[in-house]
Amino acid sequence: MRFLVTMPFKFLFTEKRKDILRSGIFVLIIVYFLVRPCWGGKIELNPQKYVGSKTCITCHEAQFQGWKTTLHSKMEQIPIKEGPNRNVLGDFASQNPVLTFSLEDVDMLVGSRFKQRYAKKIGDDYYMLPAQWNVNTNKWVAYKPKNDWWAAEGIFPKAWDSRPTSKLCEGCHTTGFNIETKIPVERNITCESCHGPGDLHVQNGGDGFIINPVNLSHERSNMICFQCHMSGRPPKGKFENYAWPVGFKPGDDLNKSWIYARPTGANSYEMWTDGSAHKNRVQGNTFIQSKMFRKGLRCFTCHDPHGSRFTSFTVKSAENNSLCLICHGENTTQAVFKDDISEHTHHEANSPGSICIECHMPQTGKNALKWDSRDHSFKFISPLMTIKNGTPNGCSSCHRDKNAEWAFKTVTNWTFH
Numbered sequence: 001m002r003f004l005v006t007m008p009f010k011f012l013f014t015e016k017r018k019d020i021l022r023s024g025i026f027v028l029i030i031v032y033f034l035v036r037p038c039w040g041g042k043i044e045l046n047p048q049k050y051v052g053s054k055t056c057i058t059c060h061e062a063q064f065q066g067w068k069t070t071l072h073s074k075m076e077q078i079p080i081k082e083g084p085n086r087n088v089l090g091d092f093a094s095q096n097p098v099l100t101f102s103l104e105d106v107d108m109l110v111g112s113r114f115k116q117r118y119a120k121k122i123g124d125d126y127y128m129l130p131a132q133w134n135v136n137t138n139k140w141v142a143y144k145p146k147n148d149w150w151a152a153e154g155i156f157p158k159a160w161d162s163r164p165t166s167k168l169c170e171g172c173h174t175t176g177f178n179i180e181t182k183i184p185v186e187r188n189i190t191c192e193s194c195h196g197p198g199d200l201h202v203q204n205g206g207d208g209f210i211i212n213p214v215n216l217s218h219e220r221s222n223m224i225c226f227q228c229h230m231s232g233r234p235p236k237g238k239f240e241n242y243a244w245p246v247g248f249k250p251g252d253d254l255n256k257s258w259i260y261a262r263p264t265g266a267n268s269y270e271m272w273t274d275g276s277a278h279k280n281r282v283q284g285n286t287f288i289q290s291k292m293f294r295k296g297l298r299c300f301t302c303h304d305p306h307g308s309r310f311t312s313f314t315v316k317s318a319e320n321n322s323l324c325l326i327c328h329g330e331n332t333t334q335a336v337f338k339d340d341i342s343e344h345t346h347h348e349a350n351s352p353g354s355i356c357i358e359c360h361m362p363q364t365g366k367n368a369l370k371w372d373s374r375d376h377s378f379k380f381i382s383p384l385m386t387i388k389n390g391t392p393n394g395c396s397s398c399h400r401d402k403n404a405e406w407a408f409k410t411v412t413n414w415t416f417h
């Protein structure tokens with residue numbers, strides 16, 4: 001220790017200027033390594049604790065009731081197997097051979113909108129049973145992941161009961177998941193997933209100590225949603241076998257705990273060659289390619305996490321264009337037409353062919369089915385991409401009696417005002 005401290009000073013007095021500079025840097029490096037553990041320790045001394053969403057009701061009733069209407073509040077449910085409140089969607093009387101387990105095996109339900117999966121508790125962990133119920137087709141299909149990196153690389157063996165949800169799922173489906181005890185503070189995506197742990201906020205009667213995403217930078221606020229809606233994998237190290245960003249809290253830099261999947265220039269598991277969504281939960285990966293992301297929009301510019309009466313809790317309806325017209329309507333800075341929307345869409349104003357999201361957020365990704373998940377890159381996917389790579393395009397999803405060549409030729413002849 002004494003040697004380390006005195007040595008650079010000896011240099012200081014005996015060597016030339018070049019060396020003085022060098023020894024100065026040397027001192028700085030030593031000082032950095034000496035104080036580094038203290039910085040880390042300081043944060044550890046005062047960890048914020050999670051208190052649970054029920055604690056927030058007293059003072060934020062409106063946000064609580066609104067959030068309850070979103071599926072964030074229903075991701076993981078205790079099965080109610082009979083009666084009017086039955087939340088088990090699958091038909092367990094089915095003779096379908098992929099259904100290899102019975103309702104008695106089911107200890108937890110995962111999902112309800114596109115598909116429902118079923119978990120069995122073994123020891124202190126949950127494991128996903130090998131069939132899922134597709135909601136829109138009312139059908140059982142096998143559930144045997146093979147394309148996720150942790151399956152493709154054989155990190156977890158194929159058997160369903162050797163793939164624990166504590167490593168592969170829970171960080172994105174629960175709040176405050178403890179990897180030691182394998183117990184979350186709450187099942188579901190609750191207030192503190194997006195606002196951070198709230199004990200000091202509550203102790204102080206609501207005065208500070210809580211994150212309001214709207215006050216964070218554009219980047220950091222989007223990262224709150226990205227922690228779950230961005231496909232990727234963790235960096236090498238202690239948590240490299242977890243499928244979610246362990247340790248991330250709202251306000252943090254997600255890049256420290258998560259490596260984003262990027263378009264590879266070919267069709268990949270996550271994205272098509274052109275970067276559009278090839279599966280669900282790649283909203284982050286695709287949105288960051290958009291001009292809207294670069295111009296400062298956030299996920300919650302369009303989605304209200306405390307609920308709305310529209311599909312996917314959008315702040316206004318996308319099905320009648322109100323959402324997009326906030327910024328792209330006539331007389332707005334981003335206007336796409338002067339007098340009538342048909343100038344842009346080349347369809348009658350009241351035609352389904354004039355709904356922005358049908359051309360700019362077509363369903364290109366697989367959630368339960370090919371294709372039921374909307375792209376968030378917002379670009380118009382040219383029918384040429386369909387011809388080249390198979391990417392679904394908006395035109396052909398409506399004009400099923402015509403081919404992509406027809407759509408490409410037609411759209412190439414359109415002029416925009």
Ligand code: HEC
Nearest residue numbers: 053056060063064067072189190191194212213214300305
């Ligand atoms: C999926 C993320 C998410 C969840 C879950 C969530 N919030 Fe929020 N909350 C946000 C965002 C984003 C904002 C900023 C919204 C804005 O101003 O555009 C916000 C803002 C707020 C505000 C500031 C006032 C307001 O309404 O803008 C309060 C209070 C609040 N949330 C409470 C809660 C409570 C209580 C819960 C749980 C019942 C909750 N939130 C759940 C993301 C979330």
Ligand code: HEC
Nearest residue numbers: 110111112113114115117168169172228229243244280281
């Ligand atoms: C990195 C975060 C993350 C991980 C890890 C993760 N999920 Fe999800 N999951 C999500 C998000 C986000 C959605 C919603 C995305 C969407 O609709 O595009 C979702 C949706 C789902 C749905 C569909 C829900 C519905 O209502 O239709 C099911 C089922 C599901 N996940 C099961 C699993 C299982 C099982 C695992 C573990 C093997 C897992 N997920 C791992 C983030 C994650």
Ligand code: HEC
Nearest residue numbers: 051055056058059191192195198202205206207210211212
């Ligand atoms: C004892 C009452 C009380 C409780 C309990 C409480 N809050 Fe608050 N909260 C307040 C008050 C007061 C404010 C400041 C006034 C306002 O903006 O409504 C506030 C503000 C907020 C804000 C906005 C902060 C900002 O900087 O803009 C968020 C987000 C929030 N609370 C979330 C929560 C969450 C999440 C919980 C549960 C973990 C919670 N609150 C529990 C009283 C409370």
Ligand code: HEC
Nearest residue numbers: 070071074075111113172189193224225228299300303312
């Ligand atoms: C802790 C993980 C997590 C965080 C953080 C998170 N989500 Fe989600 N989100 C999910 C999961 C899991 C689902 C699927 C829920 C289901 O279908 O039951 C989902 C579903 C959704 C849906 C469709 C829900 C519906 O009711 O149809 C939207 C929209 C959404 N998230 C937007 C957001 C936005 C915007 C943010 C950030 C403000 C955010 N999410 C933050 C995990 C998360």
Ligand code: HEC
Nearest residue numbers: 290291292295301318323324326327334356357360378379
């Ligand atoms: C809060 C304002 C706002 C809302 C709401 C909005 N946009 Fe945008 N949009 C912008 C801005 C700003 C740009 C960037 C314009 C530029 O720099 O050229 C943009 C650009 C675009 C682009 C250009 C391509 C790209 O890479 O992003 C498309 C396409 C687009 N928006 C579609 C939509 C659709 C579809 C909706 C509705 C789901 C929508 N926008 C809602 C503000 C908005």
Ligand code: HEC
Nearest residue numbers: 321324328336341344345353354355356358359360380411
């Ligand atoms: C019938 C399909 C269709 C509909 C519906 C449609 N668009 Fe477009 N949009 C296009 C095409 C095609 C382009 C040109 C794309 C290109 O040049 O790469 C385009 C271009 C754009 C651009 C400029 C893109 C850029 O890169 O600068 C914006 C912004 C845009 N649309 C927004 C909207 C909005 C907002 C709506 C709803 C009011 C809408 N579009 C409805 C097909 C459509």
Ligand code: HEC
Nearest residue numbers: 225229283284287297298299302311312318319372373374
């Ligand atoms: C410019 C507006 C806009 C932005 C920004 C935006 N979304 Fe969406 N999102 C939509 C619209 C519109 C829908 C479809 C709503 C409908 O079906 O009516 C949607 C649907 C969804 C869904 C439901 C799944 C599906 O396939 O339909 C999820 C989950 C979601 N968005 C998450 C996110 C997340 C996370 C972000 C940020 C990475 C984000 N969104 C950014 C407009 C937006």
Ligand code: HEC
Nearest residue numbers: 347348351352353355358359394395396398399407410411
């Ligand atoms: C959401 C559904 C939808 C989408 C997306 C859509 N269309 Fe249409 N399109 C229609 C309907 C419905 C009509 C019937 C006339 C009308 O309502 O304008 C139509 C009519 C047309 C017509 C004139 C009649 C015909 O069949 O020859 C052409 C040309 C056309 N669409 C081309 C396109 C092209 C090119 C795209 C992609 C850029 C596209 N459409 C996207 C629904 C759609």
